[in-house]
Amino acid sequence: MHFQFLIEDSSSAILIDTLMQRISSENDGTTYSCKSFKGIGGFPKKPNAKEAKTHKMLNELHKYMKGFDKSLQGFPAAIVVVVDNDDRNTDEFRAELNQIAVENKITVDHVFCIAIEEIEAWLLGDEEAIKAAYPLARLSKLHSYVQDSICGTWEVLAEVVYPGGLKKLRKDCPTYMEIGKCKCEWAGKIGCNMEINRNASPSFRHFISEISSRIRVHGE
Secondary structure, rough: OEEEEEEEHHHHHHHHHHHHHHHHHOOOOOOOEEEEEOOOOOOOOOOOOOOOOOOHHHHHHHHHHHHHHHHHHOEEEEEEEEEEEEOOOHHHHHHHHHHHHHHHHOOOEEEEEEEOOOOHHHHHOOOOHHHHHOOOHHHHHHOOOOOHHHOOOOHHHHHHHHHHHHEEEEEEHHHHHHHHHHHHHHHHHHHHHOOOOOOHHHHHHHHHHHHHHHHHHHHH
């Protein structure tokens, strides 16, 4: 079974790659590949060549889904789109994503896995992994977090793991690029310690369920 991931950004890609290395090593015949974008972007009103050069996920999603739909024909494979919900209505957002697949006549198995609110929710869902990666983490900040809530999730994680919390992070890392590097570090360090079956995040459990169910079907 081959999984082709389309992923919103580099920190999410680091987490998915870390998890899939483990999953594929434990399940013979499971392979994967990741294509990450430079942010989420927005749905183009009329997809065209100019829109396709933005390197943003939603702008280019139709193009990549069509391309992989063609290249993955004929053997067990699935296209897995991993994207942050941000402040969107989840059901409406999922319907919009599904519409892209319908309009572009995608026939290869595909699924949209939405991190609610952000991919950092999946990291916050495993307290033991956080403690292993960051022994000095401020767990009181974690315990006040409501899992998968719309609350500024990456900021919550910063309060938990960054020395001095969010205020110090913003002072030390004033640019979006510098904050992005911190997010990548968190994804790598916490991801290495995550257990897929103990996570408190419902959206993470949905992601794992979609992966696991396909491995089971094609492993029988």
